[in-house]
Amino acid sequence: MKYKKKICQIKQLQSFYNLENSKRLKAYPVLKWAGGKMKLLPQIQKQYPSKLQQGSLKTYIEPFVGGASVFFDVYYHFNIEKAYFFDKNTELIILYKVIKNNAELLIDRLSKIKEKYLNLTEEKRKNFYYQSRNDYNTFDKKVDTDIHQRNWVERAALTIFLNRTCFNGLYRVNRKGLFNVPMGKYKNPAILNSSNIRAVSQALKIVEIKQCDFSEVLKYANKNTFIYYDPPYRSISKTATFNAYSSLDFKDNEQRRLRDLFIEVSKKGSYQMLSNSDPTNYIEDFFFDELYCEFNIKRILASRMINSKGNSRGKIREILVTNYSDYINKI
Numbered sequence: 625m626k627y628k629k630k631i632c633q634i635k636q637l638q639s640f641y642n643l644e645n646s647k648r649l650k651a652y653p654v655l656k657w658a659g660g661k662m663k664l665l666p667q668i669q670k671q672y673p674s675k676l677q678q679g680s681l682k683t684y685i686e687p688f689v690g691g692a693s694v695f696f697d698v699y700y701h702f703n704i705e706k707a708y709f710f711d712k713n714t715e716l717i718i719l720y721k722v723i724k725n726n727a728e729l730l731i732d733r734l735s736k737i738k739e740k741y742l743n744l745t746e747e748k749r750k751n752f753y754y755q756s757r758n759d760y761n762t763f764d765k766k767v768d769t770d771i772h773q774r775n776w777v778e779r780a781a782l783t784i785f786l787n788r789t790c791f792n793g794l795y796r797v798n799r800k801g802l803f804n805v806p807m808g809k810y811k812n813p814a815i816l817n818s819s820n821i822r823a824v825s826q827a828l829k830i831v832e833i834k835q836c837d838f839s840e841v842l843k844y845a846n847k848n849t850f851i852y853y854d855p856p857y858r859s860i861s862k863t864a865t866f867n868a869y870s871s872l873d874f875k876d877n878e879q880r881r882l883r884d885l886f887i888e889v890s891k892k893g894s895y896q897m898l899s900n901s902d903p904t905n906y907i908e909d910f911f912f913d914e915l916y917c918e919f920n921i922k923r924i925l926a927s928r929m930i931n932s933k934g935n936s937r938g939k940i941r942e943i944l945v946t947n948y949s950d951y952i953n954k955i
């Protein structure tokens with residue numbers, strides 16, 4: 625009986641992966657990530673270049689990939705053939721490489737963690753969470769992410785487990801690069817979404833995943849390329865700042881370095897979109913208007929949720945910069 629059940633499972637998986645080759649599956653970000661763009665997608669979609677819809681942009685680059693919300697949308701709606709993920713965050717790069725190459729092993733490991741965790745008492749869940757966080761912080765943060773390591777499936781499973789059970793579901797590290805988010809209060813956290821992991825794995829088959837600085841874009845960009853930049857946002861007030869993705873800072877000099885790259889890449893004929901905060905929400909600060917004065921700047925409305933004090937939530941303007949003006953009509 626057990627053997628028959630296994631065969632049946634394998635047949636189901638095979639038909640799933642056969643499906644994989646014929647139809648692009650709708651995938652969603654695996655992690656909740658600060659600055660995630662899922663809510664802004666309807667407004668970002670309207671600013672996609674019409675060339676994307678016409679099918680002439682075959683390559684896509686996301687040099688600040690985070691949760692990759694925009695990539696999954698572009699992959700599903702347009703026939704891009706090649707994509708590049710860049711990010712400085714070690715755990716993110718390992719997670720994407722494991723989902724791309726070892727999705728079934730990851731699903732197996734996560735389903736064991738989920739089963740164990742959900743059957744624990746509240747007190748024991750707490751011990752399990754903080755023990756997992758300690759184990760997670762023992763992993764070598766300086767590992768070479770170009771060379772696959774045996775513990776990567778475990779590492780990726782813990783990245784998802786901690787993201788799904790921590791406070792506010794947010795990835796944050798301290799100055800030493802250690803994950804330091806306290807446990808969240810979820811009765812039945814959504815630890816494993818196996819069909820989405822498989823859909824993400826399908827999408828990642830066209831993606832080259834690299835742990836590197838955003839300036840790598842210059843090596844891959846050409847006139848058939850669409851690039852979406854979503855850097856750590858510039859702080860616009862004492863409270864509304866978040867850059868704890870890694871122990872690295874992303875201050876105004878980095879924003880200027882990014883602008884210089886944006887100009888260089890424009891000369892290659894690539895189509896570029898960039899999002900960032902809008903300092904004019906609070907003060908007469910035209911930092912980005914001056915920085916990107918030769919490009920198109922559109923202001924869009926976004927909901928700010930990343931704040932433990934409920935009173936700091938609500939609508940706020942953000943900016944979208946593009947180096948083209950022929951936008952798609954409708955997806």
Ligand SMILES: C[S@@+](CC[C@H](N)C(=O)[O-])C[C@H]1O[C@@H](n2cnc3c(N)ncnc32)[C@H](O)[C@@H]1O
Nearest residue numbers: 659660661688690691693711712837838854869
């Ligand atoms: C705002 S988040 C991107 C969010 C993403 N668009 C999403 O939908 O989830 C910015 C990302 O930039 C990464 N980052 C910070 N400095 C970087 C650099 N110099 N080069 C590449 N990535 C960097 C951070 O690790 C973080 O994942």
